[in-house]
Amino acid sequence: MEEGYQNNRDEQLHVLMFPWLAHGHISAYAELSIRLAQQGTKVSFFSTPLNIAKIKPLFASRQIPSIQLLQIPLPKVAGLPPEIESTSNLPKHLTHLFDRALDGLEAPFEKLLADICPDCVIFDFMQWWAGRAAAKFGAASIAFSTFGATFISWGMHPVWRQYKNGLTAEDLVEEPRDYPSRSVTLRLYEAAGALFVHSAPEPGAISYPERCLRGLDACDIVAVKTCAELEGKYVEYFGKVTGKPVVPLGPLLSPHVSERNADSDVMTWLDKQSPSSVVYVSFGSQCFLSREEIAEVALGLEASWQPFLWALDSDSFWVPEGFVERVGERGVVVRGWVPQREILVHPSIVGFMTHCGWNSVMEGMSNGLSFIASPMQFDQCHNARLVVEELKAGVEVGRGKDGVFQREEICKAVRMITEDEGKEIRAKAREIGQMFKNKILKDEGTQDEYMTQFVKHLELLKANGKLRTDKEIRH
Template identity: 35%
Template sequence: MQRLARMEEKEGSLHVAMFPWLAMGHLLPFLRLSKLLAQKGHKISFISTPRNIERLPKLPSNLSSSITFVSFPLPPFPNLPPSSESSMDVPYINQQSLKSAFDLLKLPVTEFLRRSSPDWIIYDYASHWLPSIAMELGISKAFFSLFNASALCFMGPPSSLIEDFRSTPEDFTVVPLWIPFESKIVFRYHEVTRYVEKTEEDVTGVSDSVRFGYSISESDAVFVRSCPEFEPEWFGLLQDLYQKPIFPTGFLPPVSEDVDGEEEDATWVCIKEWLDKQRVNSVVYVSLGTEASLPQEELVELALGLEKSKVPFFWVLRNEETLILDGFEERVKGRGMVQVGWVPQVKILSHESVGGFLTHCGWNSVVEGLGFGRVPIFLPVLNEQGLNTRLLEGKGIGVEVPRNERDGSFDSDSVADSVRLAMVDGGGESKRANAKMMKGLFGNKDENIRYVDELVGYMRSKGSSH
């Protein structure tokens, strides 16, 4: 019986090409989905640039023959420092240049698809030019959204994205006309304006709105990294807005092999030694992502707020960020640890002493934090992070650091109060309980497999038009 099942699986196996955007928060979920597909007997060609492929965790031996990494050098482009291949290598003001360099991969990717003739190409929002190429080559195509359903609904139907009709910051601070039910999922003024001015000098290429519009409109199906159990009304609306098959992938929670590696051992040993000395659920992990930096004055307020909170914390800073605050590390010694550079985030979040996560609320980090039941403290910085914050707050999950509506500034007291409310105060008990409940949804690997099974069933039925 088992042999028959294996034979059937082999006969129905697909060749799937994966093409994520050049950001670790996109590469890793694409790789996670690749592994789940490979476990089901499908062949994967994972396309990216050399340095990004090197950064990915090593494949488990049982999947190494099923997943092939296809490497294309990123063409040089003005404003990009040498060897910049990921959003984490490039200052935020130059992100559009990175997208323009990414667009120059069109020719080698087209040649690869023509040569290898996969059944499916699963692609990201940035490669708006890819679906039309896939159609010419007779390859089925799916847009894989690493944004949740509510954020996609706020962005709107493909036609409005392609027209890029929202032109003022105020347009983004109100509920769009196409949302037929009550919603508080909107941007704050500062979340829209703060980084716009910084990127205006670098308006090369195609806007994100247009990229999303074509990626969605020209796809055969849309895969979404979320599930209807978590945001039922938004999945229903998304179906109406897109008028095409929508498949949840589940949350794709990371698994242990995603984060193992010799190179991180020394860093992890040092961090684990410190975490082991802290009480269970007592530490707040602080990380604001790899793409945008806070201004120095806000870094100082964040530091002073963590100090004032009296709550143990582990704070990871980006390489180029420096915290100039006399005596800070000495004053928090033993209670607070500051680490500069890369850290194994999933391992830290999985440690029993960690109870909370002060986060920029990128969807990847939300999934990782809630997958371990850690209560989030929100400090959104850019992209759709403000929308994620409103979604979670509306469900009674987490605490947002209060900020000035216009300029986004905050002070140390608002940080301290938010951390204490989330971590220790009686008023935050329900927030902590709700976050723990989310572990059963966000960290549920079995449920995840069920969604991927349904998605594979669709992909097999559609096949490709070779």
């Protein structure tokens, strides 16, 4: 572990950040760390060595030297390769071993708390014991969700505790009582695919929903990567059902930095396309399509006759024979990483076909893009329905009862977004983009207000913690 701060609390607010070991979570915690540091908060950022090495360049590029990076090796677990320290390269069948290794960090984490004495611990729900450890060492605890409020107010609802055995897909399709929307629901095939997370991955372990609920039990407040302009009623609802203060932190999008030199061939191709004509297709870095799914997406894009740019994960890269030759210059398929932020702001992009991961949703909305929602799992289903049914900023790809992609539905959704029929959807998407630009992300906009209010919450927690400590000393 790198050298920590002094072993005492001082007047400057000191926050320890502890994200779950997944790229999307770590990057969100990093962005929050940067914003807290910019507000004068002392920040320590804790993870494992490989994750620290990956995130260090981000802090360096933003010129934030005041963030202390702390690392502890992930405990060794038989059967888990030592190079696996995050979910980005985690095979599904090793998930239970990864969870066991994560829980092995509890004792080293407690020692870290004793060494650096932070005022507040901001932790991810998955390591629910972090909140318990924070209380043990007199620190306030904040559970920070990188998921949106629409999802967590359903997925982390205390109602799921009543189903100790025998939870069915039909149960998951039913929204909790008083849930703010009747349209943001799971399809039956989605619910069936989500059942496994409600079971303990191995004897003696606990399910993922129970992890989250224990994290809720242990925290003082809940912070959410969202804004009231989009999810206000869900933020309010989650506070009611949990009895915890729920604080929106804004979209926490990093400032746009040009990545023009990162993939000049892609950007050069986009420059040649007509304004608002190209559909950008990406299912994220952790959604792996089968060959059958790739084929349906490919043939649907081909049939739409619409220009497209498709970023296909390198681990599942494959396209049907003859596809590239048939679409010719009309479409580009890129293997692996692309400069997504640079692509989404390009004037040739009209729509975003996405799995609806929360960060992708925020990036697409901030650029005023229409969505072709194609959720795959977990929170993505709720995000998709929020975008399509509540915000009216996209269309969802239709599927059969079994949930498989169908080329006809892919084609239909693409044409809906790009042709006259989608005028109202495109107008609503542009309206949301203008709200981001003129209200949320502008200087001294609501993003800055959210952070100012969050720091006030942390300062109050620190003050109350000192009062409790003084009282305990007096007695």
